[in-house]
Amino acid sequence: MKDIALRNGTVMTDAEFVQQRGGGDTLTSFVATKGDLVSLANQLADELLTDEFILLLQTSRGDRLRRDYMSYRLERVMAFLPELDTDIQEKLRVGRKKNKEVAAKELVKAAA
Numbered sequence: 001m002k003d004i005a006l007r008n009g010t011v012m013t014d015a016e017f018v019q020q021r022g023g024g025d026t027l028t029s030f031v032a033t034k035g036d037l038v039s040l041a042n043q044l045a046d047e048l049l050t051d052e053f054i055l056l057l058q059t060s061r062g063d064r065l066r067r068d069y070m071s072y073r074l075e076r077v078m079a080f081l082p083e084l085d086t087d088i089q090e091k092l093r094v095g096r097k098k099n100k101e102v103a104a105k106e107l108v109k110a111a112a
Contacts, residue, residue: 014076021069037081044074045088049095056103 005011018025032040051067078085 017072021065021072025069034081037077038084041074041077041081041084041088042091044070044077045091045095048074049092049099052096053099053103056099057106 003011003013012020048067048070051063051070054063055067074088078088081088
């Protein structure tokens with residue numbers, strides 16, 4: 001895997017990133033099939049949407065770090081599935097729209 005460049009300009013290896021920011025994840029030597037990667041990409045998109053929904057209701061440093069890590073993992077998988085990019089981006093767009101609608105309703109309920 002290629003090195004990771006963080007937003008602050010720091011560059012680190014995939015192993016260093018996972019060790020420092022992976023929340024207990026470890027690297028694997030598992031060899032995934034294309035079907036495995038497609039399934040993983042969809043699951044990571046679902047996890048990312050869940051993390052983003054939580055951030056709409058409350059914000060903590062840990063929640064933001066988890067969201068950033070899920071986003072990173074999805075980016076890494078999508079590097080191997082460019083043909084699926086449009087589908088995953090649409091799934092995220094629709095999910096984010098729904099998240100905002102549901103969160104707005106929940107916040108109104110909580111304020112009442």
